[in-house]
Each structure stands twice: as structure tokens, then as C-alpha cells.
Amino acid sequence: MAFTPLHDRVLVRRIEGDEKTKGGLIIPDSAKEKPSEGEVVAVGEGARKENGDRITPDVKAGDRILFGKWSGTEITVDGEEMLIMKETDILGTLA
Numbered sequence: 561m562a563f564t565p566l567h568d569r570v571l572v573r574r575i576e577g578d579e580k581t582k583g584g585l586i587i588p589d590s591a592k593e594k595p596s597e598g599e600v601v602a603v604g605e606g607a608r609k610e611n612g613d614r615i616t617p618d619v620k621a622g623d624r625i626l627f628g629k630w631s632g633t634e635i636t637v638d639g640e641e642m643l644i645m646k647e648t649d650i651l652g653t654l655a
Contacts, residue, residue: 563602563637564602564604565602565603565604565644566604566605567604567605567606567607567608568604568606568607568615568617568646568647568648569604569644569645569646569647570600570602570603570604570617570619570644570645570646570647570650571600571601571602571603571637571642571643571644572598572599572600572601572625572627572632572642572643572644572645573598573599573601573640573642573643574597574598574641574642574643575597575598575599575624596626596627596628596629596631597624597625597626597627597654598624598625598627598643599622599623599624599625600619600620600621600622600623600624600625601621601642602621603617603619603620603621603647604617605617607647617647618647619647619650619653623653624653624654625650625651625652625653625654626650626651626652626653626654627643627645627649627650627651628649628651631643631645631649631650632644632645632649633645
């Protein structure tokens with residue numbers, strides 16, 4: 561199934577963090593926080609200004625991003641858990 565977000569929404573796949581600390585300790589699943597880093601899978605066409613013109617999104621599919629801890633709504637697309645969020649919930653891109 562192909563999923564295309566509407567307006568200024570972005571579909572994001574979470575990128576799992578390290579399973580170990582820098583000191584080499586293994587982090588159990590119960591102590592892990594959900595990652596706040598992801599990869600943009602799909603982007604809507606952009607929000608509209610009051611005059612009807614589109615605002616071009618700043619992110620594109622394939623970008624690695626950081627987002628807030630409580631950002632987005634979890635959805636399942638083709639059996640894979642992903643997030644859908646507004647572009648304004650994105651904190652920035654990673655190079």
C-alpha cells in the first residue's frame with residue numbers, strides 16, 4: 561500500500577539507537593527510550609498560505625531528522641510502525 565501524507569504532514573520511520581552505552585553496558589528493552597531520530601519516508605505537498613499558494617516543505621524523503629519526544633502519531637503501514645507528524649514538529653535535519 562502506498563501512503564502519501566496530506567498538506568504539511570511527514571511520514572517518518574524511527575531509527576533505533578545503540579543497544580549499549582558508551583561504557584559498554586547493554587541497555588535492556590524496558591529501560592530504552594523511543595528514539596527521537598528518524599528517516600523521512602514521504603512528505604505531503606505542503607501547507608497553504610491564506611492566498612492559496614503552497615508552502616514548499618523543507619524536508620524530503622530520505623532526510624534524517626530529529627523530532628520531539630512526544631511528536632507525531634504512531635501508525636502502521638504495511639506492517640511497519642511509523643510516525644506521522646506535522647513538519648513543524650521536526651527539530652532539524654542531520655547531515
